[in-house]
Amino acid sequence: MKRMFMLSVVAVTLLFTQTAFAELTKIADNVYSYVGGKDAAPANSFAANAGIVIGRDGVLVVDTLISAKEGKRFLDDIRKVTNKQIKYVVNTHTHLDHALGNCVFTRIGAAVISHTADRKLMERVGADTLKNIGNYGLKPEEMTGTEIALPSLYFSDRLTIDLGDETVELIRVAPSHTEGSVIVSVPAKKLLFSGDILFTDFHPFLADGNFSGWVKTLDELMAMDVEKIIPGHGPLSGKKDLMAMKEYLELFDTKARELAAKEMDADAIAAELKQILPKRSMADWMIGYNVKSRYLSK
Ligand SMILES: [Zn+2]
16 A cells, blocks of 8 residues: 555656756747746746747747757747747847757747847847856756857847738837846737736746846736737736736835845745745746845945
């Protein structure tokens, strides 16, 4: 009996391990994405979402995960859904977990697109990030084959891409999660990929953020005719999650400033914030990281 129990524990553990990788989920006709991954390990791209829009003339990829290995996993999953040519890759922004898989797609002829400011960011820090990958909790062997593939097309405000029977709009409202964060809107489906402008049920990464621009961007997304939002991290979302994100940002900023002014240390501030902030099931450790990066004078 005890042995049976042990065996079933092993079986359940194996099952869990095998399903820890999210699968590409159909979000709407011609739109698929990873959503709501539960394994936020660095080698699993911190559970970043990535997806595709399929048109008559080809495929547009939204974000590429953290490494060549992760990009390849994504490409293999795309090929289970469509054999059409992958023409474009959009980087919603160029943080490593959304853009270091670019090389997998440029090797098969895709053009990478981003906002000008995030193209510059990747040009400035991409090579160093890869060289110092241990700082992000990654091992060199997890990055085998990964190369920096800079966007070859970049824009400042808005870009429309016609995939044949699907039109995709790339829109940058204001500096937000990064200076050049953009959203990928599929107007006919009332759907958008928000990149890391939205984290749902996942503590957000705030270090490179512009809070006033971020709030403005969230307000503009709330005013759009949109029903489904694929966040940068977390499950398929909607407008109530945009509202929750805005409240989180404002609360975090106000309280972190107050606590930092009392000259508390980072761990104490993070512990206090954890009590005050709305509960999110993923990435608690991000709170302390954000405090250190934004609110404590060095
Ligand atoms: Zn990010």
